[in-house]
Amino acid sequence: MKRLNAFAGCCVLTLFSSSLFAAEPASCQQARIGVVGWTDVVATTAVAATLLDGLGYKTSQITASQQIIFAGIDKKQIDFFLGYWKPAMDNNIKPFLDKGQVKVFERPSLPDAIATLAVPAYAAEQGLKTFADIAKFKDQLGGKIYGIEPGTGANANIKKMIDSNQFGLGDFQLVESSEAAMLAAVGRAVKRNEPVVFVGWKPHPMNLQMKLTYLTGSQDVFGPNEGSASVSTVTAPDFAERCPNVNRLLSNLTFTTQQESALMEPIMAHKDAKDVARQWLKDNPTEMRRLLEGVTTFDGKNGADSVLTALK
16 A cells, blocks of 8 residues: 555656646747737847747747738747737738637737827927927928838828818828938937927837827827727637647737837847847846746746846
8 A cells, every 4th residue: 555655646746747847738839920020020029039949949930921920820830929010900910800710919018009190399399289280380391291111001191181181281292201211301300409290100219219299189090099009919719728838928028118119229220139139138137027927938947047047
């Protein structure tokens, strides 16, 4: 009887040990991440990949269009996507949601994004605070509104306002250019302390580099709630059941626009995204531990300790 009890105890210990060191099936160790070429998504993906690598997972990134990424999740070729911008991507993801092929996390990873027309804060202090105020400053603005690349939704919204004389903007000119050229024009205006109206959004380093005011009273030209947006994580519907540890990490992956803007700044200055993510995690150990709360390594060990060791 004693020998039988000892054998049973040994089996229980073995099972207990196995549960510690086999948190997830082997199929979860390969973490395939879908990425679109937007800098904020590149930045947060780099943070996720750095953490997963430190936890003993093997990450790969698949850069593709939104539609291909959603289809890849449905076909089990991609595990997750950190860049579902709502409402900008609503039409693209809707067919997949309607068929139950993808799952969107209830809590956004970034709840306070925005994209609409902006001005330097000093221009708002001078009275340029709403869309209706733009026409009042026509002479100071040179009759120009600065957009980004031709063909973008933001430019289409501006052109529609001009064509319909909405807010009295019928005589204004849309200046289409690259993001960098637009920001250069804004920078010149700021140096001269002149008002300028342009397409602004956050997260973006522009919010760190200058004091901005986002115009109100847009009548939903840039979307509901004055162009407010959110960013969420997308997985397969059964991902949480298949890979609970990775799913827990993804649930923890929330950021502020200021944090993402800070991550984006060096990436936009052509620094490697993974190096930027590593440095950000090293500089922000409290945030790193928050992201890893309740998360273990792939083999069930302490997640934070493992990542700290990997970052050294």
